[in-house]
Amino acid sequence: VKEIHINPNGLLHGGMLMTMADHVLGGLVWAMSERRTSSTVNLVTNFLAPGRLGDWVEGRGQVTRQTRSLVFARGRLYAGDTALVSCSGTWKYFGDPTPKDGMDEER
Amino acid sequence: MNDSRQDVPAGFEPVHNAGSFAETIGPVYVRDPGGENPVTGLFYDPGKHGNPMGRMHGGVMMSVLDQHMGMIAFRHSGGQPIASISLDYDFVSGVRERSWIEFTGELTRAAPQAIFVRGEVTANGRILMTGAGIWMVVKPKG
Numbered sequence: 001v002k003e004i005h006i007n008p009n010g011l012l013h014g015g016m017l018m019t020m021a022d023h024v025l026g027g028l029v030w031a032m033s034e035r036r037t038s039s040t041v042n043l044v045t046n047f048l049a050p051g052r053l054g055d056w057v058e059g060r061g062q063v064t065r066q067t068r069s070l071v072f073a074r075g076r077l078y079a080g081d082t083a084l085v086s087c088s089g090t091w092k093y094f095g096d097p098t099p100k101d102g103m104d105e106e107r
Numbered sequence: 108m109n110d111s112r113q114d115v116p117a118g119f120e121p122v123h124n125a126g127s128f129a130e131t132i133g134p135v136y137v138r139d140p141g142g143e144n145p146v147t148g149l150f151y152d153p154g155k156h157g158n159p160m161g162r163m164h165g166g167v168m169m170s171v172l173d174q175h176m177g178m179i180a181f182r183h184s185g186g187q188p189i190a191s192i193s194l195d196y197d198f199v200s201g202v203r204e205r206s207w208i209e210f211t212g213e214l215t216r217a218a219p220q221a222i223f224v225r226g227e228v229t230a231n232g233r234i235l236m237t238g239a240g241i242w243m244v245v246k247p248k249g
């Protein structure tokens with residue numbers, strides 16, 4: 001955690017933690033799906049403890065369920081042994097053979 | 108990047124003192140910050156805010172909507188400091204071109220210890236992301 005990641009309270013900005021949660025889980029989805037491109041559909045972040053300047057933050061996660069077009073994943077971000085964040089999300093593959101849910105990717 | 112000030116819609120002013128993270132992803136603008144319907148604005152710069160798929164990075168939308176909804180929550184905390192407990196975001200659609208992005212929100216409920224706010228991110232009226240969050244009211248110790 002560097003100075004550029006700090007919020008007005010002097011703590012790690014929640015936006016940085018959410019961005020990292022998206023990357024950790026999204027990267028996991030990408031790796032588990034033989035590198036198919038997907039986009040985040042939903043991300044829930046629970047803030048358990050604040051991150052501080054100088055912390056080394058690590059993410060761990062798992063894929064909880066895969067379907068033909070959706071992947072569900074959850075994980076945590078840690079600073080040492082302290083869990084800062086628990087998170088879960090849903091990813092949707094691009095190029096789904098049966099797009100019928102009306103999700104409007106471009107406009 | 109240097110936003111040309113005349114591109115910023117009328118009534119918006121740059122946000123100062125929002126911390127170094129906000130400065131890193133900004134500049135961020137706000138209209139009517141103390142009023143009934145505050146709006147936060149940001150120019151999506153594909154070179155700065157784009158993701159590997161050529162669309163606006165979700166992290167930028169989550170970060171700015173977090174700040175905007177937090178501002179609304181703080182207005183209802185009776186002057187007490189607040190801390191985000193949980194944020195839930197739905198990514199509805201993407202944006203590719205440089206655009207003016209607006210962040211709006213409203214109070215769902217202000218309880219004594221928890222404040223519930225919902226919000227959304229739009230580009231030219233099109234919804235990019237919706238969100239809902241819970242903030243804890245931090246009571247003085249003792």
